[in-house]
Amino acid sequence: MIVRNDPQGQLVKQLNSFYYLDAAEKNIIAEIYPRVIETMDKCFHSVKNKYYHENGIELFNALHVAQWTMFLYLMARESSKHSNSELCDKIYGLSKIVSSADIFYGVMLPEIWFFDHPQGSVLGRADYANFFTFSQGCTVGNNKGLFPQFGEHVSMLSNSKVLGNCKIGDHVVFAANSYVIDQDIPAYSIVYGMSPNIVVKSITKDKFNEITRSMFVTTED
Numbered sequence: 034m035i036v037r038n039d040p041q042g043q044l045v046k047q048l049n050s051f052y053y054l055d056a057a058e059k060n061i062i063a064e065i066y067p068r069v070i071e072t073m074d075k076c077f078h079s080v081k082n083k084y085y086h087e088n089g090i091e092l093f094n095a096l097h098v099a100q101w102t103m104f105l106y107l108m109a110r111e112s113s114k115h116s117n118s119e120l121c122d123k124i125y126g127l128s129k130i131v132s133s134a135d136i137f138y139g140v141m142l143p144e145i146w147f148f149d150h151p152q153g154s155v156l157g158r159a160d161y162a163n164f165f166t167f168s169q170g171c172t173v174g175n176n177k178g179l180f181p182q183f184g185e186h187v188s189m190l191s192n193s194k195v196l197g198n199c200k201i202g203d204h205v206v207f208a209a210n211s212y213v214i215d216q217d218i219p220a221y222s223i224v225y226g227m228s229p230n231i232v233v234k235s236i237t238k239d240k241f242n243e244i245t246r247s248m249f250v251t252t253e254d
Contacts, residue, residue, distance in 0.1 A: 034074040038095035058120045065111040102132040109138035
């Protein structure tokens with residue numbers, strides 16, 4: 034992976050602008066940084082967006098805000114494994130300051146996922162699967178303590194919401210401004226409207242690939 038603009042150094046500087054970092058926390062950052070870069074490399078390999086590659090090689094630019102938000106989430110998640118450190122909360126707070134996206138480090142996003150404009154989105158502790166993508170203003174959350182379960186290749190378009198006891202099939206698109214709570218969605222569907230009066234339309238593999246072709250390198254054959 035090509036790495037630009039010193040992400041590790043940028044992180045330390047930004048955190049010191051809002052919080053106090055002690056020597057132990059700086060050591061944790063240095064320790065987990067290579068693992069996070071490796072994780073991002075694997076993810077970016079499947080992302081089709083032109084800003085994530087250069088001459089066929091995965092590219093991480095610390096000045097690309099969406100990539101930076103992903104980096105902060107992963108750094109917070111890795112640092113949370115150090116039980117005696119508050120570093121995870123500092124990085125989580127920094128992420129919300131930078132992007133206004135709320136992706137808590139306790140949320141387990143999959144190996145392959147993507148967003149382009151994460152501003153204002155909130156992702157809760159759902160069961161996510163590979164090739165998950167979302168845009169601005171999206172919400173995934175619980176209802177009465179139950180969270181959604183997502184299949185692979187799920188795309189949430191701007192301001193869509195999925196809450197509660199939902200089982201979402203593979204290859205599903207939530208249209209802009211759709212709102213689903215406690216309802217299951219079958220595979221190969223596009224969802225419109227608001228619960229309980231949602232409209233679920235079946236889509237073909239070709240139509241799904243057409244909608245998501247700009248997101249991931251890997252699409253359904």
